[in-house]
Amino acid sequence: MTLLLALCILLGLIGFGVPIAVALIAIAVGIFWMADVDQLIVAQRLYRGVQSFPLLAVPLFILAGQIMSRSGISGHLVAFAKTLVGQMRGGLAAVNVVTSMFFAGMSGTSMSDTAAVGGMIIDPMVKRGYSRAFTGAVTAASSTIGIIIPPSVPMVILGAYLGISTGALFAAGLISGVVLGLALIFVAWLISIRAGYPVEEKFALRRAGSAFVKALPALLMPAIILGGILGGIFTPTEASAVAVVYGAAVGMFYYRTLTPALLYQTLCEAAVLSGAVMLVTAAAHVMGFAFTYEQLADSILRPLAEL
Structure with missing residues (x-):
């Protein structure tokens, strides 16, 4: 899944009235599913996303x-x-x-x-x-x-x-x-x-x-x-x-x-x-981890770094 496709799906879900937290988690679940990663990581990262003093x-x-x-x-x-x-x-x-x-x-x-x-x-x-x-x-x-x-x-x-x-x-x-x-x-x-x-x-x-x-x-x-x-x-x-x-x-x-x-x-x-x-904070952490895991952000950062 490319970064552009993930963002388009995210905006589409939000546009159809899906709660933001649910949309963020859905994108992360889709990325992990396509990468054949155990979905248990979603629950773990949700907890880690708010486990901060x-x-x-x-x-x-x-x-x-x-x-x-x-x-x-x-x-x-x-x-x-x-x-x-x-x-x-x-x-x-x-x-x-x-x-x-x-x-x-x-x-x-x-x-x-x-x-x-x-x-x-x-x-x-x-x-x-x-x-x-x-x-x-x-x-x-x-x-x-x-x-x-x-x-x-x-x-x-x-x-x-x-x-x-x-x-x-x-x-x-x-x-x-x-x-x-x-x-x-x-x-x-x-x-x-x-x-x-x-x-x-x-x-x-x-x-x-x-x-x-x-x-x-x-x-x-x-x-x-x-x-x-x-x-x-x-x-x-x-x-x-x-x-x-x-x-x-x-x-x-x-x-x-x-x-x-x-x-x-x-x-x-x-x-x-x-x-x-x-909940939105935790969901954003999950999606951010999914982007990092699949190195989706590199598709944008690499061309900018080469300028």
Whole structure:
């Protein structure tokens, strides 16, 4: 099986609605079958694909983000962001982006970012006269910051597999995420001027201070995580555990919105999301091993190396 054929089959399976993890495993099974390799290796490689201490950070960061989302922190972040950029033309669009930047420092995934921020700000934007197309575009574009600003689940996976310092990836992601967020705000501002979208309330120091105090515990989470990792206080995996404990403490004792029943529901949701992410990670490891075993990647790398 050639690399091009394998990729075409993979894209075809995904296009027909086959789950990504199943499609990846199916390609690996086909490659091993054609090479007359014992299929037991698929199960072995699935296990090896997630048998890594750094990867323990993935479900824990996801859980930390879900806890903060369920604690109702999104509303406080939106209120604080509105005091900062609401006075701009098209202020709610800028609020959308800034809130995504704040929430990215807690969730680590774009899915959590979209669900938490979109659920809070899409309806208010539409009611204020923003078009649904523009509202959806801003929300979708800003949610990509969720996997750039640390803690980032994809960066944890990348660092675990390639042996790259997760702390260095987080530091690079912080700068890149802020630059991307500012660029999105600038573009949204230009479009809002042309479309005549409204301005929100003017800046008031007292209101901004009050909103900042309410949002401060959530804003401290990325600082604790990144500062602890770069300062050598704890590893990324330990940082994820700290984030879970910190998020639960903030939700239960500061905001007092995280009840035992809600915590149980949050654990179930985080387990489902973590299972999906880890299954795709394990399946990708199996397919990558199959490509390496059959030296399929060499068909691309060899011509490039000869240039």
